[in-house]
Amino acid sequence: MKKGLNTICTHEGELNDEQFKGAVSPLYMSTSYAFEDVEVKRYPRYFNTPNQVALSQKIAALEHTQAAMIFGSGMAAVSTALLAFLKAGDHVVLQKTLYGGTYNFVNEEFSKYGIAYSFTNGLEPEDFESKIKENTKVIFVETPSNPLLTITDLEAVAKIAKKYGLVSMIDNTFASPVNQNPADFGIDVIIHSATKYMGGHSDICAGAVASTEEHMDRIFQLAKNLGGSLSDYTVWLLERSIKTMGIRVKAQNNNAQHMAEYLEAHSEIDKVYYPGLPNHPGHELAKSQMHGFGGMLSFELNPKYDASLFQKALQLIKPSMSLAGVESTVLSPAQTSHALIGPEERINQGISDGLIRFSVGIEEPEDLIADIEQALTKVRDGKIGLKV
Numbered sequence: 001m002k003k004g005l006n007t008i009c010t011h012e013g014e015l016n017d018e019q020f021k022g023a024v025s026p027l028y029m030s031t032s033y034a035f036e037d038v039e040v041k042r043y044p045r046y047f048n049t050p051n052q053v054a055l056s057q058k059i060a061a062l063e064h065t066q067a068a069m070i071f072g073s074g075m076a077a078v079s080t081a082l083l084a085f086l087k088a089g090d091h092v093v094l095q096k097t098l099y100g101g102t103y104n105f106v107n108e109e110f111s112k113y114g115i116a117y118s119f120t121n122g123l124e125p126e127d128f129e130s131k132i133k134e135n136t137k138v139i140f141v142e143t144p145s146n147p148l149l150t151i152t153d154l155e156a157v158a159k160i161a162k163k164y165g166l167v168s169m170i171d172n173t174f175a176s177p178v179n180q181n182p183a184d185f186g187i188d189v190i191i192h193s194a195t196k197y198m199g200g201h202s203d204i205c206a207g208a209v210a211s212t213e214e215h216m217d218r219i220f221q222l223a224k225n226l227g228g229s230l231s232d233y234t235v236w237l238l239e240r241s242i243k244t245m246g247i248r249v250k251a252q253n254n255n256a257q258h259m260a261e262y263l264e265a266h267s268e269i270d271k272v273y274y275p276g277l278p279n280h281p282g283h284e285l286a287k288s289q290m291h292g293f294g295g296m297l298s299f300e301l302n303p304k305y306d307a308s309l310f311q312k313a314l315q316l317i318k319p320s321m322s323l324a325g326v327e328s329t330v331l332s333p334a335q336t337s338h339a340l341i342g343p344e345e346r347i348n349q350g351i352s353d354g355l356i357r358f359s360v361g362i363e364e365p366e367d368l369i370a371d372i373e374q375a376l377t378k379v380r381d382g383k384i385g386l387k388v
């Protein structure tokens with residue numbers, strides 16, 4: 001029976017408590033299991049404990065794939081997925097706007113393994129196709145991207161990958177499975193930092209990969225050697241978190257749309273980047289491949305405001321490194337997530353020093369607006385630093 005989003009979030013893969021008939025999946029912390037038969041050896045680092053298997057089923061159902069695995073972090077998921085399909089002498093094409101950690105992984109590590117890579121010049125399908133070489137094996141996209149929320153055409157990228165026999169991969173973290181299911185467009189491997197919308201409460205660090213049985217088996221063969229598995233306690237917490245992911249993310253979509261429209265109409269805000277705004281260059285594409293526009297947006301303050309003072313003046317919205325929690329947070333990409341890539345590459349990626357990335361939570365939008373208004377007033381009046 002085909003189930004809808006919130007039913008999958010709540011129930012898919014859940015374990016039955018045969019002994020006590022408890023309402024939620026029991027937590028199995030065992031690292032050792034009696035052999036059922038010699039083929040099934042349960043062990044956390046083999047990614048096959050009862051709780052891992054249950055949660056993997058939920059994530060596969062959410063992403064419309066055959067199988068999934070859960071990792072100790074988003075970067076464990078990204079690195080294991082990429083390395084599973086790349087060896088010395090191979091080449092990978094990556095979208096130019098990538099999560100900072102993924103960019104650093106590729107830039108700092110790939111030369112050690114003899115893996116060549118190219119970043120696209122733009123986000124159009126031909127920007128990806130033009131970088132493909134004889135030895136290209138993987139094409140990697142991220143949409144919506146961090147922090148400018150650019151949109152890449154999933155169907156077009158998947159078609160290019162098929163044409164050249166490449167494995168297509170996406171970092172689907174910003175959209176979450178609620179807003180985007182790349183497998184429906186032919187993307188092969190779907191990666192999440194589950195630290196973000198899947199966890200949703202800023203208290204779990206985890207990652208996930210979803211794909212076909214065949215691809216997941218290949219990823220598993222490397223994963224068991226690299227050892228990036230998650231504690232079953234965290235797996236269990238993540239299962240609980242995902243139960244509310246559908247309603248959380250939809251509330252965040254609504255709030256982000258509301259905040260984007262407010263910021264866009266604001267005289268002190270120069271620019272707003274949100275795919276739900278009709279003037280966003282990726283709006284039509286986003287409409288065609290996303291179920292919702294997401295809870296992330298970015299904006300540029302008028303340069304007469306100091307962006308870091310503005311963030312300090314906020315009271316409800318916290319400056320914070322991570323994103324996607326039920327609480328609203330902001331950060332300055334130039335000072336944090338994109339600090340390591342250097343000023344030149346930042347300008348190349350369109351990330352100004354005054355850019356503020358806004359992860360919109362589930363609070364009442366009126367309260368978020370009031371917080372932004374009081375912060376702007378405080379910075380304008382030079383009152384920043386005073387406790388109210």
Ligand SMILES: *Cc1c(COP(=O)(O)O)cnc(C)c1O
Pocket residue numbers: 073074075076078099101102146171173174192193194195196205206207
């Ligand atoms: C946070 C994040 C990651 C990395 O995830 P971790 O859980 O921090 O390792 C990867 N991609 C995107 C888009 C992210 O936001």
